[in-house]
Each structure stands twice: as C-alpha cells, then as structure tokens.
Amino acid sequence: TGNPPYPTDDPALGTTIMAVVYDGGVVMGADSRTSAGSYIANRAADKITLVHDSIFVCRSGSAADTQALTDYLKLYLGMHSLDLEEAPSVQTAAHLINQLLYSNKNHLMAGMIVAGWDKRNGPSVFNIPLGGGVIPELYSIGGSGSSYIYGYVDANFKKNMTKEEAQTFVKNAVSLAIARDGSSGGLIRTVTISADGVERELVLGDKLPKIGFGQ
Amino acid sequence: GRQERHLSFIISIHMFAVRESGGFDFDLTARNARLENDMKGALPKAKKTGTTIAGIIFKDGVILGADTRATEGPIVADPNCFKIHYITKNIYCCGAGTAADCEFVTANMSSQLELHRLSTGREVRVVTAVKMLSHFLFKYQGHISAALVIGGVDCTGSHLYSVWPHGSVDKLPFVTMGSGCLAAISMFEHGYKDAIEKDEGVNLVRAA
Numbered sequence: 001t002g003n004p005p006y007p008t009d010d011p012a013l014g015t016t017i018m019a020v021v022y023d024g025g026v027v028m029g030a031d032s033r034t035s036a037g038s039y040i041a042n043r044a045a046d047k048i049t050l051v052h053d054s055i056f057v058c059r060s061g062s063a064a065d066t067q068a069l070t071d072y073l074k075l076y077l078g079m080h081s082l083d084l085e086e087a088p089s090v091q092t093a094a095h096l097i098n099q100l101l102y103s104n105k106n107h108l109m110a111g112m113i114v115a116g117w118d119k120r121n122g123p124s125v126f127n128i129p130l131g132g133g134v135i136p137e138l139y140s141i142g143g144s145g146s147s148y149i150y151g152y153v154d155a156n157f158k159k160n161m162t163k164e165e166a167q168t169f170v171k172n173a174v175s176l177a178i179a180r181d182g183s184s185g186g187l188i189r190t191v192t193i194s195a196d197g198v199e200r201e202l203v204l205g206d207k208l209p210k211i212g213f214g215q
Numbered sequence: 216g217r218q219e220r221h222l223s224f225i226i227s228i229h230m231f232a233v234r235e236s237g238g239f240d241f242d243l244t245a246r247n248a249r250l251e252n253d254m255k256g257a258l259p260k261a262k263k264t265g266t267t268i269a270g271i272i273f274k275d276g277v278i279l280g281a282d283t284r285a286t287e288g289p290i291v292a293d294p295n296c297f298k299i300h301y302i303t304k305n306i307y308c309c310g311a312g313t314a315a316d317c318e319f320v321t322a323n324m325s326s327q328l329e330l331h332r333l334s335t336g337r338e339v340r341v342v343t344a345v346k347m348l349s350h351f352l353f354k355y356q357g358h359i360s361a362a363l364v365i366g367g368v369d370c371t372g373s374h375l376y377s378v379w380p381h382g383s384v385d386k387l388p389f390v391t392m393g394s395g396c397l398a399a400i401s402m403f404e405h406g407y408k409d410a411i412e413k414d415e416g417v418n419l420v421r422a423a
Contacts, residue, residue, distance in 0.1 A: 006394040010357060010381045034385065039397065041377075042385040063383035068353045071346075107356075 007036035010062060012109075013047055014183020016145030016174050017058035019115035019125040020157070021138045022166035025194025026115045026123045029170035030058050031145065031178050032186035043186045052077045054193050055093045055116035060143035061109040061130070069110055073097045089118040094126035094134050102132030111142050117193045145177035145184035152176055163192060167201070168209075175208045267395030268298060268309035269423050270364045271407060272388045273416035276373045277366035280420035281309045282395070303328050303339045306367030308348075311393030312360040312380060320361045324348055341367040341374040345384055353382025362392040391423065399423040 034042040059066035281298035300321035310317025391399035402423035
C-alpha cells in the first residue's frame with residue numbers, strides 16, 4: 001500500500017498510565033509498550049521515571065519529548081533540593097514540569113502524571129494534560145488506554161485504601177485498558193511510594209490479572 | 216543609492232567570510248528548496264544507507280553487528296562501508312539513516328567524549344554517551360536522520376541502547392534499527408536468551 005516495511009514514525013507512548021493515592025502513599029502504574037506506528041519499538045519500556053527520591057512521573061505522548069522533559073525536571077529538582085536542603089515537594093515537581101510544558105506547548109506532545117510522597121503534604125497525585133495545567137487528584141488516569149477504564153476506576157476507587165488494595169486496583173485497571181487499547185500492552189509496571197520508600201513491581205504479560213470477560 | 220548597494224555588498228561578503236564555528240549549518244536549505252523546484256525531482260539523492268544494525272548483550276559484554284552496503288537510490292555506492300563507529304575505547308555505535316548524519320554525529324560525540332574523559336580522569340560510561348547523543352538529536356527535532364545502536368562496557372557493567380532520530384532512548388538486552396530491523400528483531404525474539412555465550416551470540420547477530 002506504499003508503506004515502507006520499516007518503522008518511519010517517531011516513537012510514541014500510546015499508553016495506559018495511572019496513579020492512585022492510598023492511606024499513606026501512592027501507587028503508580030503503567031503498561032510497557034512504545035510504538036513507532038504499528039511497530040512496537042520497545043515492548044518492555046519503563047514509563048514511570050524517577051525525578052527525585054520519592055517523586056516519579058508517568059509519561060505518555062511522544063517518547064522523545066517526555067524523556068527530554070523528565071531529564072530537565074530531574075536536573076531542576078536536583079538543583080532545587082540543594083537550595084532547599086531537603087527533598088522537594090511533589091507539588092513543586094508538578095508545577096516545574098508544567099512550566100516547561102506550557103511554555104513549549106506548540107512543540108511538545110506530552111501528557112504526564114506526577115506523583116509521590118513528601119514530608120509536608122504526604123502522598124499526592126497531579127495530572128498534567130497535553131496543553132498544560134496542573135490538576136491535583138486522588139486518582140488519575142492518562143494515555144490512550146485510559147479512555148476505556150474511566151468507568152471502571154470511577155466505580156471502584158475508594159478513599160483510604162490499603163496498599164494491597166490500591167496495588168490490585170491499579171493492576172486490574174491497567175490490565176483492562178491493555179485488553180482494549182492497541183497502543184497499550186506488554187507488562188504492567190507499578191511503583192509504590194510512601195514514607196517508607198519506593199517499591200517497584202512487575203507483572204509479566206502472561207500473568208496479567210484475569211479480570212472481566214467472564215473470568 | 217549606489218553607496219547603499221556598495222555597503223550591503225561588503226556586509227554580505229563579511230557575513231560569508233566570518234563563519235560561526237561549530238555545529239551544523241542549515242543555510243543551504245533555501246537554495247536546495249529552490250533547486251528542487253527548478254529541477255523538478257531530478258536532484259541527486261543524499262547517500263542513504265538502507266541498513267540493518269543490531270546489538271545484543273551477551274554473558275561477558277555486548278555484540279554489535281551491521282551490514283556493509285551503502286546505497287544511492289538503486290545504486291550501491293559503497294559495497295563495504297563501516298557502519299559501526301568508534302566512540303571510545305569501550306563504546307561503539309552502529310548508525311542507520313542518512314550516512315553523513317551518522318558519520319558526523321558519532322565523530323563529533325567521540326571527540327567530545329575524549330575531552331570529557333581527559334577532564335574527568337575516568338573511563339567514559341555508556342550512559343553518558345547515550346545522554347549526550349539523545350540530547351543532541353532532540354535539539355534538532357528529528358531533522359538529523361540518525362538512528363543509532365550504542366553498546367559498550369564500563370565500570371557499571373555492559374549496556375546496550377537504541378536511540379531514535381527524535382532523541383528517544385530505549386535500554387534493552389537486544390535491539391535492531393534500520394530498514395531491516397523488523398526481519399532482524401524476529402531472529403532475536405526467536406533465538407536470544409539471557410547470558411548467551413559469545414559464539415552463539417555472534418552467530419545470532421550474524422543471522423539477524
């Protein structure tokens with residue numbers, strides 16, 4: 001049909017990303033698919049990027065743009081924390097990346113979820129959509145796969161869940177999104193952040209939670 | 216009148232004579248666009264390597280592989296060119312896309328990293344080379360058509376990365392790039408295993 005048999009598109013994170021506040025921390029989750037058109041450039045990508053010890057960013061949109069943005073954010077947060085002589089707040093991180101995104105909105109395609117734990121405010125989740133703007137939420141979903149799970153997360157989210165409940169909630173939601181969205185897939189990565197530190201978990205593609213579809 | 220024209224003539228000569236040093240220069244893009252319009256498609260094509268480049272992490276390090284054909288449209292411009300570029304003693308980089316872009320980007324990076332190595336007094340880490348390359352390519356927003364497979368061994372272990380022309384980076388145990396990447400990755404998905412031995416790894420890369 002005139003398409004060359006090799007990828008010509010810029011790698012994009014089709015994606016399902018989410019972050020949820022539970023009693024004492026946040027759980028962030030993402031799929032692991034990076035597509036260049038219909039070719040999967042990376043089937044085991046890590047879309048949850050560390051920008052400070054207890055602050056992570058879920059990335060969706062252009063792979064190059066979001067990697068560059070989080071690199072800058074990591075630099076600025078590092079310098080800011082030296083000035084502050086303590087860990088920066090999640091709110092600061094969210095607003096910093098928003099300034100970068102909003103000022104360059106015409107040249108960037110990036111939707112991010114900034115989440116983490118800090119001493120002053122405890123666990124926080126901030127959604128930063130495509131055009132910029134910072135929206136603090138108790139739970140946030142993003143990426144192309146998120147469209148398919150709005151109903152599920154709205155119906156099943158509960159305030160002050162335990163850590164295990166929140167982790168199950170995130171894995172189930174991302175699993176449902178992967179089932180319906182062609183641009184999401186691979187494995188599910190989760191990052192749990194609390195006062196006790198950071199826990200990373202992996203759910204392999206063949207061990208996804210069997211939820212829905214009559215299971 | 217006549218004096219103004221004389222002055223502007225001198226100024227334009229001055230601008231040509233005094234070039235800013237370093238970096239790429241897109242001054243000729245306007246001329247190229249005009250030529251393309253005038254010649255209506257009969258322009259000579261830039262040497263573009265239709266390419267397969269690949270890399271895997273094996274038990275003791277990294278194996279990089281590439282084909283050696285450089286094409287100018289349907290003609291083989293160079294049947295035996297080098298697509299695996301030296302970056303530092305412990306890091307090499309395969310390049311696909313526009314041959315000139317790959318050549319210059321890798322040579323430029325190699326030079327910068329040698330200076331970096333001398334000023335830090337430390338062996339260059341693969342992640343440093345990758346960050347510098349990806350930031351460089353991101354700055355040019357994909358106009359520098361270099362798709363790279365970078366691998367090397369440093370004090371933190373063996374590492375393999377793929378870098379796309381827009382600047383995104385993927386860190387993986389096996390990668391392929393270029394027009395033959397789909398065929399090559401299928402060989403890797405089939406035959407790759409963790410801590411693969413060197414001989415088996417070399418044969419796998421060769422096959423891919």
